[in-house]
Amino acid sequence: MIKAKHQPQEAAVKFTMLLAGVVLLLMMVFGFIMRAAQGGMIEIDQALFYQIMTAHGAGMVGTAGLTGISILWYFTGRYVPLLAGVFWTFLGLFLTGVVLILGSIFIGGYAGAWTFLFPLPAMSGGFWSNEAAATFLLGYIFIGVAFLLLHLEIARKLIAAYGSIGGALAWPLAFGNGRAENAPPPTVVAAMASTLFNVMGIVVGATVLVSSLVNLMIPDFAVNALLAKNMIFFFGHVFINASIYMAVIAVYEILPEYLGKPWKTTRPFAIAWTMVFLFVLAVYPHHLLQDVAMPAWALIMGQVVSYLSGIPLLAVTAFSLLVYLRQSRVMYWDLASALLVLGVAGWSIGSAPAIIDGMIAVNKVMHNTQWVPGHFHIYLLLGEVAITFGFMAWLVKDPREKGLNILDLAGFAVYLLGGVGFTLMFLISGALSVPRRWAVHVPEWFLQDRLATGFALLVILGALLFVVSYAQGLRKKRTR
Amino acid sequence: MKAFLASLAVLIAGSVLFFKATDGLQALTAEGARRLAVQREAPMVSSFMLETMKGSAEPLPGAPGKAVMVEFIYTTCPTICQSAGGDMARLRDLVIAEGLGDRVRLFSVSFDPDVDDVSHLARYGELHHADGEVWTIARPTVNDLPALLKAFGVVVIKGDPDTFGGYEHNTAIHVISPTGQLSSIVDTDDFDGALEALKRTLS
């Protein structure tokens, strides 16, 4: 549909997505193991449980970031020429970080969770050494630098091509008298906005990571726990949000091929993305609603912005998609289009329990129960990851085939069923006051744990089908 | 290739420099360096004559065969020296409990001899229950003061007038061996560290 001005770096991205698909599967297996252990179906050492939990968290967030930025890189590459070497350097740094993180967890025994909440990394109660914690933080720094590199390349090319940050964000259209025909495409707007906030998140993240590292080596350099927490959640929140906001570019670029109509940068779209930029930066205190030492205004801002964040998503991205679907005459369904639409649906649906949990009064009895993994698994598993699999399916799509074959259909069905069941069990457990991140559950909680384990198996099965068909598609495309 | 070699050379030279400048990554601050140097070199401390809270004269380091533990204070200090006084009293009790009371002398030495006359020293001693037996409060002569501070590596600076801080200095307990060597410097509330250092010098 959209004729590329430039050629995206297809090989690099395809390779990365294969890697990401395999890692996603592995992380899902980790999740399955944790749910099975909580349900008393298997027995694993509690220290190992928390190591797996740390690996699952860091691995899933990292992979979401990786897939998100790969999608962004691929499609931004249609509009501006991007240096291929930068992507390979990124991948090298990223994988170095992954090796450090995995080493710190499974060799060094680090199990301080992906949130490395100060001062837990330095106070393991004898379960891991300061060196292991330092290695973990160092791994994060590598990954941070890797992302910074890609974002800087994207930022400078977008600014060069569209004149300024405002130009790439379509500000003339959003706030001036610019015309929609002259506005940059949705991909550029989304890429610019997510690049901006992710760079800010990474800079703050680097600050708190290095401070924690210094503290590990020289305990005299203490760190204020609340300030560190603010910075960690700012960084973590921005990073995981960026992964979704970057992945949605696949929807803007791929679905028009199915809808027979381009996704346009309209005035609401342009305004929405500037709002998204501000909201992503301002909403992080909704992770700190139980920190009563925080100033009240920050918590109120967290609650209010948490609600407002839903508006650009529901009223712009989701709403536009629904209108486009209804208007289209030629829309057809294959694995790619089904997963991409599922991704937007999952993201939108997941925002409901998220916003509810973002209310201080509700948060008081829901925070850090399984409600929390419940809502974010909806917009990750059925959102970001669904979009990722959809993008992968599109990358290897055979243009001669239209529609879902039986394997695609089976994969989609079990993934959807598994994902819905799996996340519902979390939400129900959360409502029943089951805490999150507990290695051992009491028998009263076993029912949901065991059902969730079964649903997890379905998710893994579906994902396995997606990855296998992607790998086969790569081979077929090569031989074609 | 040339650029790579040049960068590598700078990287190695820079790392070596950094390693040297931090005593092998062990001391980033002057205070850390001071403690590390004392631990490695155990320099001799020349003798100074002090005036104690009882008005008598006493040498620092003291009688041969006795270890000495010294901290520096000024009695008009509103904050840290007062808690250091409490710490010193506790250290004295611990030393006696360990049965080392007759083998060690504890000094709190004022670095403000202009203000801290014998009556100030005595009042400070009374406040923190220093009876002069094991632990005494003392002051050097005004002339000896710079040399004394230099010998111990103590830096005293005028405090912030807004916050009632008269002076600020690197507060610590200095352990001197019976042979007159400065062998260890520890925090004033690091009782285990102080006792351990004391036992090391006595053994």
Place this chain on the structure above:
Amino acid sequence: MKPPSYLVAILVVGFCFALRIPLEADPVSHILVQLPLLAWSGVLITPNGTGRRSEWNRGGVATLLVAFFTIIFWMLPRSIDAVLSSPTMELAKFITLPFGVGAPLAIGWARAHPLLRGIIKAEVVSMLGVLAFLYIHAPVRICNAYLVSDQHRLGYGFLFLALGLSVFWIAPLFIVHTKRAVMPTKTPATA
């Protein structure tokens, strides 16, 4: 008429030397005024295009590393303390900041890839944040020569510098450069 830059450099160094006692009395002016000025004097004496062709310094990496390590050395609190008690260290400061930081930075920066520049800028902001974080919250005195309250002020100095530099570096990106906007700001042709 602009005075030649080496003259400015001499004036800057002279200023730093003549006023070294008051400048060094406060860590904020010592670290955030005197040290940067000395480094700047090194930038001033470096003619444009110095070492532009040297194979040894391709991409400016080697000289940037020289500057990096010199800065790291002067970031050590004990180096700052040593300056105040040792004339040799004071002399070393007046030599190494212009020649070990300013000049190599100027040479390296001119040749650095835009991405490397971007990374360095981001890292500078991060590291100033780290310094701010550590100095504001350190429960111990970091420099023997300075008060704890000075240390806190220095921490806030680092913080404001970090914020100032971020604005200084990001704000121009919002200004539209019409000359740079060579590409049509339109969606590429749709089929």
Place this chain on the structure above:
Amino acid sequence: MQMTVLAIALFLMALIAYFFIAAIWASGAGQTMKNAERTRSRFILVLLAVGAVVTIVSLKSWPHSVAVTGPSTTVNVTGLQWAWDIDTEEVPIGHPIIFNTHAADVTHGFGVTDPDGRLLVQTQVMPGYVNQVKYTFDRPGTYKVICLEYCGAAHHDMISEFKVVAQSGAEQ
């Protein structure tokens, strides 16, 4: 509270899912939608209005308030790896209990569950801070204190108990 929240969430989720399913069903039919932009504007206005009401209602009384009038009891709680140290074994029914929570090492999460295991109230517990939380118990029984912030390898074992009693024995 929790069940209401679950019901509302499920309703909203189902509502959003319905719109998606309906659009997917209708896809490819080529509907003409002239008023889409007007509908969008109205939708945004409705969302804003609902948000304003919800915000005001939910924050009208500050959820973290520990202000009390009349009698109250103060309980000091310290979280450490991996136990709760609570200075009172019994607290009275019917008037506000204020928990002063401290952390001795890392960040913990102080959560109180009732005899049925339902979470009643929580707050984060951080080193260097005293976080206060207020709750009035209306039912006697054995209540549990659990940890709701991951704090290391025995996080799930950090469980203590206290009793809520009908007689006003511990009153101040």
